[in-house]
Amino acid sequence: MKTDANVVPLNKAAAEQSPTSPVGRLPVALIQVRDKAAQQLKLSLQSLFDNADDTLFEMADRATSNAEQNAFFEAMRDLRLKRKSIERGFLQKVFEAFATLNQYEIGKPQPTLDTVSFDSLSLVQNDDLEETVAMDSMVARVISRDGVALGHLSTRLNAVISRKLDDKSNPLGPHLLCEYFLDACSGLGVEIKVKLIILKLFEKYVLGSCDNLYAEANQVLVNVGVLPELKSAPPRRQSHSTNAMAAQANAEGGIPLLAGADEGVQEVFGVLQELLAEVRGTAMPRRANANDALPISTNDLMRLLSHIQQRAPAQVAVDDFDLRPQLEQLLARASAKTGKTRVVGEVDEDVINLVSMLFEFILDDRTLPDSLKALIARLQIPMLKVAVLDKTFFSRGSHPARRLLNEIASAALGWVDRDDVQRDSLYQRIEQVVQRLLNDFVDDPAIFSELLADFMAFTGDERRRSELLEQRTRDAEEGSAKAELARREVERALNERLLGKTLPEVVVRLLREAWSKVLMLTYLKHGVSSPEWQAALQTMDDLVWSVEPHEEPEDRQRLLQLVPSLLKALREGMSSAAFDPFSTSEFFSQLEVLHVQAFQRFKRPMPEQVGDAAVVEEGGEHLLDVPLLDSEPEQATGEPVMVEVVEEIVLLAPGQSRPQEPEALLDEDDDAVQQVDNLRVGSWVEFQEDEEHKLRCKLAAIIKPTGKYVFVNRTGMKVLEKTRTGLAVEFRRNSIRLLDDALLFDRALESVIGNLRRLKNA
Structure with missing residues (x-):
């Protein structure tokens, strides 16, 4: 009989592997069984691969992470590229199995998974174990469903070959078919989760038609007189067999509905x-066609x-x-x-x-x-x-x-x-x-699946890069927001203590330029409720008190006790903030003069007077030598420059040249404000920058502490920053519009249906 040219070489190769076989030729009936089985298995495998893309796409849709989704896309690409080699490898195994049916076994057979000891099974990796369990379940379901027909086939094969077969060693049995398929798929670089899905497809499209496979094989043997008395149940009837669907597709010049498609497809x-x-x-318009x-x-x-x-x-x-x-x-x-x-x-x-x-x-x-x-x-x-x-x-x-x-x-x-x-x-x-x-x-619509997988792999790579940069942008903005809150809190603390007071210019400058940085660092590291923050505020209070005029004796005593710890706290704070050492030295020199003058204002000698001077020491270091004279010292440099703090202190952010202008307040019920509040992170918008240029960007973050809305481009890079009021003004001007990110085809189809219904009712 004429056989498929594609499989003859496989049979030939299989025969050549055992040239010394005492019985190498197969009976004609077995050749017919083999060829019919190979043709049916080939069609079943084609159905498997034709439907694999849809199945893996659906799994990718339900993926909970980008990594999982990309695994399914890579599996689709790998399966598509290796489809032909898997088909050839699987069918070659079938032909090799038939070629050895009439050969005597020489030597001890290799153990299968069913004969492996528990000790060796313990060495099987978790993935292999999952694969084995899945295969055993598939085999059990086929045996339960088609066991009688398979048993009759094994019995008939034993009647015409020299070897003795059982259901497990039957070349068309589910056990060996699964092993052939797993061996053919060994080159797939997929995770066990994907491999189990492919095995499920194998069960559905290949093992699911085993009843027809066994029925046809048995019928071939019955036709040549092999045990015709064995009666098997007829195969299950299917509404759409593979051959019928293929015939329908060829007749209509199209492709059939996919298996498992929604019953309402044609209704739509x-x-x-x-x-x-x-x-x-x-x-x-109705087209006017000729009668013929x-x-x-x-x-x-x-x-x-x-x-x-x-x-x-x-x-x-x-x-x-x-x-x-x-x-x-x-x-x-x-x-x-x-x-x-x-x-x-x-x-x-x-x-x-x-x-x-x-x-x-x-x-x-x-x-x-x-x-x-x-x-x-x-x-x-x-x-x-x-x-x-x-x-x-x-x-x-x-x-x-x-x-x-x-x-x-x-x-x-x-x-x-x-x-x-x-x-x-x-x-x-x-x-x-x-x-x-x-x-x-x-x-051939399969090209769309291929292009879709490739395009989504490309966009997936771009999305991962943009998400990484976008996250860095968010982190930077959140850090900037914390710094902004710290600046506001430091401004409030400075203004509470300085606004309206007249103080030496050097002290105001020290607090504004140097100690504000110490307060900022303390706020960011420890928070506003921490002991460190309270200690930094107390140091500022002590400094302001130490340079104010005092007359009471107890004030003189307090000043004497306060100066050493005050100077120590100032020096440590400015050092922790990495303030310029030269400027620090200048501040302390001028502060020393102020404290000398403060002591000189007292009319009576200090109780701690030793000779004509009092020495304040800490750790052996002379922090301040104060001559106790009622008259002005000869080295006195005159009265310090005094300034009155009449304007609020405003601290500028790095790179900021001037304070931001206050924005006008809008009514909360304003439509533009409501539009801003309806924005969600991830929304795409388009800004009309001028008559010719438009800027498309995505809302990446809403920084609630500062009220900033941060926008990035499609690469994740920050391109725009707006306040809530600023965005509301843009909406009022109609210079910003939301971009609809719903699926394009779905929106188009909804629009077409809506238009047709309106035209119908018009």
């Missing part, structure tokens, strides 16, 4: 058709669309991109050649109208940057072709083509027009996707 498209039919002839008009087939329509697609110009104005006139021209030429009027079928015409209306919305959407609309407009023909092939395009949110369009629009949300767009990585990647579809997409 039917509703859209009804809406179109109700407005046709009123809001939508002949609708073209879907396959012919696909060829015409491919013709337009291949000849689409590289640069097309958005307003001029309408494929319907081009399609009418091609149909007119076809009609002239055949002598019969050729038109598009009603269903296909509805699809064309729907896709055209979708793209009219998309290309009018203000959320899409103008520079990218021309690129996205070129996707209209590929999207139309996939919609003609697969009506789930309109109803299934996880459809790869639909998701690709949504992902491109989402990535473009923060894109800013540039003079040199060709140097922008996002623009280049979108252009590559568009060009690949125009060049390579004919009628």
Whole structure:
């Protein structure tokens, strides 16, 4: 009999592996069983891989982290690249197993997972153990469901071969099929979680059809007279077998609905058709067809669309991109050649109208940057072709083509027009996707899954980089906010103690320039309720008191006791704040003069007078020598320069040249204020900077202590900072607008349905 050319070499290779086999040839009946089984297994594997992308996409949608999502995308890419090698490896194992059926076993067989001892099993890694448990469960379910048919097949095989088989060593048994598949998938670099999902797909699409596999194999053997008295139950009937679905797809020139698709898929498209039919002839012109008009087939329509697609110009104005006139021209030429009027079928015409209306919305959407609309407009023909092939395009949110369009629009949300767009990585990647579809997409929608996985991997890398920079921006702003709060608290403390007082100029300058930094550092490190903060305030109070005029004897005693600890606290504080040592020395020199003069104002000698001077010591260091004379000392430098603090002290942030102007207060009920309060972190907005330039940015953080709204671009870099009032003013001027970040295709479809319903009711 004629066998598949692709599998003959495998059989030959298997036979060549055992040239010394005493019985190397298989009976004709077993060759027929092998070939039928290989063909069915090949089709089942194709179903597995065809549905793997959708399954892994759905898992990626439900992923709880970027790492988990990327693992599924990498698995999709890896599975797609190694699909052919897995299919070949699996089928080769099947052929090798059949080739050894008529060979005597020489030597001790290798232990399988069922014969491995508990000691060796303890060495199995957790991942391998999970894999083993999953495989055992799959095998058990097949045995429970199709055990009788498998047992009859093993019995019939034993009747025609020299070896003795049981269900575990049967080359078509679930145990060996699982081992063949795991061995073929050994090159996949996927995590155990993904591998278990692939095993589940293997169970669904390959092991799930074992009843048909065993039924056909048994029937082949029964037809040649091998134990016809064994009666097996008929296989389970399926509403859509793989062959039937493939035949339906070929007959209709399209692709069938995916297994497990929503039952309402066709109903959704039917509703859209009804809406179109109700407005046709009123809001939508009714096409006047000749009585002998002949609708073209879907396959012919696909060829015409491919013709337009291949000849689409590289640069097309958005307003001029309408494929319907081009399609009418091609149909007119076809009609002239055949002598019969050729038109598009009603269903296909509805699809064309729907896709055209979708793209009219998309290309009018203000959320899409103008520079990218021309690129996205070129996707209209590929999207139309996939919609003609697969009506789930309109109803299934996880459809790869639909998701690709949504992902491109989402990535473009923060894109800013540039003079040199060709140097922008996002623009280049979108252009590559568009060009690949125009060049390579004919009628296999799998290309959309491939491009979607690649594009999401690219945007995932960009998103991780931007999120990292965005987090750094938030951290920096939060740190800046803490510093701003510290400045305000230090300003309040200084103004409470200095405002309205007349003090030596050097003391005011010391507190404002030097001690304010000590207070700032203390606030940031320890907080406003800490003992350290209270001690820093007390030092400031003591300094101010020490330079004020005093007359009472107890004040003189207190000053004498206060000066050593005061000077020590000042020196330690300024040192901790890393204040300039030279300026510190100057401050202390002038402060010494002030304290000398303060002591000289007292008319009576100090109790601690020793000779004609009192010496205040600490640790052997002379901090202050005060001559106790009633008259002015000869070295006196005169009265200090005094200043009255009449204006509030304002501390400037680093890099700030002048205090910020106070903003006008707006009513809390103001609509603009309400718009600001409705902003959420992650919202994209567009600022109209001038007549020509627009700035797109995302709200990255709302710093509540300072009331700042921080905006970043799509790379995560800070580009703008506004206050609540400042944003409200922008809303009043209509110079800021929110960008709708909902899925583009979904918004377009909602708009189309809404418009059709309004036209129907008009």
